[in-house]
Amino acid sequence: MPLSRRLLLAAPAVIAGSGALAQGAWYPLKDRAGREVPNFRVAVEIETDIHALANAIPAGSGQADVILTEIYDANCGYCRRAAADVKAMLAADGSLGLRLINAPSLGLPSFQAARVEYAVKQIGGEARALAFHEASMAARGVFDGLRALDLAKDLGLDDREIEDLADREETGVAIASATRLANAANLSATPSWLMAGVALIGWPGRGVLEGAIAAVRRCDRPVCE
Secondary structure, three states, X not given: OOOOHHHHHHHXXXXXXXXXXXXXXXXXXXXXXXXXXXXXXXXXXXXXXXXXXXXXXXXXXXXXXXXEEEXXXXXXXXXXHHHHHHHHHHHHOOOEEEEEEEOOXXXXXXXXXXXXXXXXXXXXXXXXXXXXXXXXHOOOOOOOHHHHHHHHHHOOOOHHHHHHHHOOHHHHHHHHHHHHHHHHOOOOOOOEEEEOOXXXXXXXXXXXXXXXXXXXXXXXXXXXX
């Protein structure tokens, strides 16, 4: 997509700097290899604000008993690796909800792609935005603005209309808000996961996430004593 002066001016606010990754673990979570999964408490107010972000894409159950939030970047390799498992989790668990939050942190191509994804949601609706997300996670190599516009066109949207909205200042503000809030909550590493006021950092594997979700249902936290 063309780099308008407006987009270039907005980009540094999103891709510059990231919050420090919290070290250690609040709960004793281990991956299949026995390695500690970094996790920490997140204020309920922050989790609520993240759910309410303008670029959030909902998936899964509309009446979920547990909502899993994923913070991702279009060019995050581990996010791409996780995507198929997350989709399978939703298919297998009819009571699980998902909120997808694109908080670009890996450079200008990710920032451009996030702008296009936001425009797809605003113009094409949540279902097309979810389809866009799933297709972008299946991409290989750098996924930038041009590839994002091509994908929007493949989904039946007017790429010129998408590009116009993607380049607007309001779109930059929406994407910047997502990244700043993720950074403020120490969720700048991707993927990061939120559930029941607890953040998990990195891709721990499907089994760990499903175990944590089951624990939340039993005791309202990702590990039950």
